[in-house]
Amino acid sequence: MSWHEVWGQIFNFEDYGALLGLVRNSLIAGAVLGLVGGLAGTFVVMRDLAFAVHGIAELSFAGAAAALLLGTGVAGGSIAGALLAAALIGVLGARARDHGSFIGVLMPFGLGLGVLFLSLYKGRSANKFGLLTGQIVAIDTPRLSWLLGTSAVVLVCLAVMWRPLTFASLDPDVAAARGVPVRALSPIFMLVLGLAVAVSVQIVGALLVLALLCTPAAAAVRVTASPVLVPVLSAAFATVSVVGGILLSLGSSIPISPYVTTISFLLYGVCRAAGAVRARRGWTSRPASPDRRAVPA
């Protein structure tokens, strides 16, 4: 196959207008998903939960695969799997130090279960592949309502607990002293994160959720430390990645995930470079070595 043909398979904009009408639902889903992923991702970065996101995604994949086999809704299956994983991680791996190895135990188990269910499934193979690497054309209206409903729950929960969760993520002891229910907040956030993962799995696939739930926020914190700008930028990056990915992938026969992950990775690269420049120039103007300064009397 020549380069030209490969290029034609990756980018193909014939009949673009007609195609655009077909993916209206997908574009709505993508925009909402970007918002959810970008905002939840802020805490994934702050609480160092990237590995947990990946673990939850594998069990969400297993749930979706089971639902596919049983002929029940994939959406329900992925949510059930994600919530189960989130609850297990929240309860059994409550302390950060236990997290890593417990997720490492959970992840291959979930992936293995998913492979089992997919092997037993006799339907279209595109459905199988889609759970791992994402599918966008398959968003019909009932599925879109599921997705929007779940996303709304995630967004409301995040808005309500944003500040106490920030406090508890930063300084759990001080937050507890101030009356924040730190120990309850951690598993509750894990469940909310589980829902966010479940909706992402349905669009970008289980293997690639981190492109929505980690990369955009990781990019945002490279260029600013403002607690307002970081979630705004992160949500914007995630939305641009998903919607941009859908628009670019329309005419091609390739799943959307490589487009989404590439855009999101490029944004990260740009932010990283910009952050490095900012750090070299001095992040903020402050007097040289204020350490030497004594406390004013």
Added chain:
Amino acid sequence: MIRLQDATLAYGDRTVWRGLDLHVAEGEFLVVLGPNGSGKSSLLKVLLGLRRLTSGTVTVNGRPPRRGSDLIGYVPQHTGVVPRTPLRARDLVRLGIDGHRWGPRPPRPETRRRVEAVLRDVGAAQFADVPLEQLSGGELQRVRVAQALATDPRILLCDEPLLSLDAEHQRIVAELADRRRREHGTAVVFVTHVTGSPADDPVLPLADRVLDLGEAKVAAA
């Protein structure tokens, strides 16, 4: 301000301390010493309402301790922040005022003013907009003192805040607590480790009294 009577704290069948009688008055500086596991931090948790006494009574400002009271400021041990934490010094201080509240809300004007004022108070105004990650250990602890003072507390609890700071910053942070009690009559309970000779210690010379939980008795300093 603080009164414990015949207070006993036990975890299961291990008694941490027993029969503790303690009264801390307004403007008093109490230093708490003791080896690891002698229940220094647990004492602070009891005062914060995060842990119950096994027996005996405790009152803070005449009432049983209540979680999240504005009357109490709390300064933790120095721990670094997770890299790339999207918060600046002024955001940390603001959390001390309304970080426990649910729901989104931009800071009120009086919250902003208060944040500026306490940052100035502890000499941290010049790095108010610096990300937490880029602050030195001493600067970060100064900002944490500002956070603890943000609600204008009448009691300041310090849980080994000097740990892993250099001598200069140990002195600065200890003096911030001391100045607070002299200027505002805030009672200070300062948990610390004495490492060098007592004369060189940054905290002991400030103490009105010392509670040694290793020996469980209150001595005049």
